[in-house]
Amino acid sequence: MSQSKIKINRPYPMRWKLFLWIAPFFLVTIAITGGFSYYIASKLVLNNVGQAQYNLAKTSLDQFDYIAQDAIDFSNYLFLSMHTQQLLATENDPVVRKDLFSSLSTLMVTRHSMQSVILYTLDPNNHQQPFAINHAGIASAIPFERFASSSLYQQTLKADGKPVWALMRAHETVFDGDRQTKIVLSKVVKDSSTLDPKGIVLLGFNESKLREQYMKTVGKDNQIYVIDQNGLILSASNQEWQHKNATELPFIDGYEALLHNEKLTHIDNKQWIVSHSSSNLTGWHVLVVQEKQQLLTELKQIQTITILIMVACFVVSLIITWIASSLITNPLKKLLRSMRRLQNGDFSQRVDFSGQDEIGRLGEGYNNMVIRIKDLIDEVYAMQLKQRNAELKTLQAQIHPHFLYNTLDMICWTAQQRGQKDISELVYSLSNLFRLSLSEGRDFITLEEELELIRSYLYLQKQRFKDRLHFEIHVPDEALALHVPKLLLQPLIENAVIHGIEPLHEHGFIQVTIQYSAQQLSIEVMDNGVGIQQERLHQINQALRQHSNLHRDQQSSAYFALTNVKERLIIIYGSDILFHITSTEGKGTLVSMTFPISEGGIQYG
Structure with missing residues (x-):
């Protein structure tokens, strides 16, 4: 039973220990190197894509700024136009309306992004129909009374001459017969002499036309969102998000901070790459979004090559480790066999290790140790004799306090027998004092x-x-x-x-x-x-x-x-x-x- 137990619990040989230690070390080193390389490559791809997305967002925003600036210039032209001022000052003058139509038609021909223009008068005594024109010619618009009940009207008056941007869907448009979703610029037109508000101009841009322009530069894996300064999504590559609030987007946390940070170019997200650009002219934000998982598929080839290299290096490391461990353990096995003979009493044992490395010095030290052990046997035997003599003297020294205790106890007992209680208590206290003072060492x-x-x-x-x-x-x-x-x-x-x-x-x-x-x-x-x-x-x-x-x-x-x-x-x-x-x-x-x-x-x- 004991022999089988020894075989089962026998420790691993040194060769296997070296093998089990060094081989995993190579494996871990290769794995860390490959993993780090893969991480650097993926990080580089993500950074390049993020920069490309930012450039795309900046380019799209520049297009919107160009259109917005053109619309603002157009509204300023209306303010300075003599025909506009005359139309707002007169009531239903066909000649004035015709002249204004002629001048605006020429301008709209050169502006492909602008589809419609509406001019309302704010004079309560002027009951003329709103002036409306589009690329096709004369258009119609809802009456002023209906427009005055809209929130856009109140925002425009409150802006006091500053441009107001809004999104109008088909069911809430001011352009009669036009059921397309529009991004609208609304602005108060003032009297050129008194600067009193005289009318409101609305410039309409088909959202679908704008989306077609920026979608030409957007890849199939990218998503783009145009968001106004209030967080309303004006346009998006996925039309389902149009007219929703940006806070509902799954890849934006803390959108309020984004609205007030014009210098923020990228938004940190674990699942998405989100690039951001904002406009100082309109206050709009453009977000370009792409899933990271779609990009990481490009790195699968690198991942596969890394795994193959790891496997090859691991196999090579196993072979090298086995050979190296053999070179180390073979001399140790020879030394172990000699030590077993030494344990059986053969003091003639010697080992012959060539070389001046650690193993050679170990063999030399072993030979010197065998010689020294033989010389020390006699000294150890003599020391054991001296130790036994010292133990004997120690036992003899312990007899004296015990003899004293026993003698005092006998005197105490004798005093009690003779009725000398005081002497008995004195002797007992003295014995107890000696016993506690010594306390057995x-x-x-x-x-x-x-x-x-x-x-x-x-x-x-x-x-x-x-x-x-x-x-x-x-x-x-x-x-x-x-x-x-x-x-x-x-x-x-x-x-x-x-x-x-x-x-x-x-x-x-x-x-x-x-x-x-x-x-x-x-x-x-x-x-x-x-x-x-x-x-x-x-x-x-x-x-x-x-x-x-x-x-x-x-x-x-x-x-x-x-x-x-x-x-x-x-x-x-x-x-x-x-x-x-x-x-x-x-x-x-x-x-x-x-x-x-x-x-x-x-x-x-």
Whole structure:
């Protein structure tokens, strides 16, 4: 069972590892190169098409501007024409109408884009019929009363002489008998002397004629849209979009921003290529649109060639990888066979690798290693003997504290048997103090064990001072399981007893207060002893702040335990600790320390 399991879980040979690492690397490299090339080619095609579309949009808009400027010039001619001024000033004068007809007929012959002209009078006392003419001759128009009820009439008056462009479909036209959709220029004609509004001229352009002109230059895959300054589609290669709002187009987001951005030449869209041009003369916008997918079909040949190159390069990389891996792994196989014989105890093994490359140096190092191993066997054997002797001495050293514990326990039991309860408790406290102080060689003990140690110590001192010593310990239950350095509190308690309570001839009191919150442990040891002189207190606190020991002379040796505790805390928890002493002569001393501690209790800085 074990042999079959070893065969199944046997790791791949080095040759296969090299093969499985290098071959995919070549494949990924080729794929990235081919993909990047395809991306650059497609980006270049899209940019060229976008630029061509923009040129188309600009050319179409230039045509519209030419027609619009010609219409504006024509309306200005009507304002300056004597026949126009006479027609608006007289009522039903056949001679004036005939003269105006003759002059306008000549002009309209040279303007193939303009189909109709209508002139309405604004004089309420002039009841003549509107003057209308088209390429075929005299035409008819709807009465002024009907025209005055249209929104175009109100827009024209509000423009006060500026041209107003509008789209009129067949069912809302002002040209009687003409059912073609027209783009209309409407403008107020003023009196040449007083500049008072005298009439309204309407110039009509067949939308179909304009569409025929720009469709000559538009490819079959392109769509073109002519949009006025209010977002109304005046003309489109797809007539279904005519007279709709541009915000309904699927390839425009935020059309309001487009209306106010004349310099925007392209609109970002993932599915469409949208080129834009706008006119300063009319405020119109021209959009030329084409689907990107139609353009990317041209790149299929590049895509196919890229895939074929990737496959060919991948096959070549497999062959090269297999040969290269063989050149590397064959010497390693030879080395592996020699190592197996070495494992069986044959220290005569050597390998002969030619060359000064890494494999040659590996063989040379292996030969030196075999020689060195043979030399080290005796040294290792000698070291093992020394180690066994050291372990024996360690076991012998452990007998002494156990012998001490057992002896003290026997004395305690004997005292209990003889009714010496006080002696029994003293011996038990002393035994417990030794046991907790040693703690089986542990550096960290629980806070509960540390408090038990100082209780034993204070009990022994209380027997010494009788009623002169009292103590209290306040600690929350959740802090008892925390691990702290061994002998953290005992030096502070001993300091308080020896240097604070012992010189005091009155009742002495020691209070230990412990708090634990936000992973910080705060400890205060307070006594009502004789206190510390202020000059000496300043020296001690300064030494604690500088993390340095006081000089261990006769005067400062009593306080050496304080800096020792502080340095132990710094080594374990880092410098992020607080340690301070407050004291008043004749009233007592307070030692407080705060340091970070994790929930488990042990946290190294």
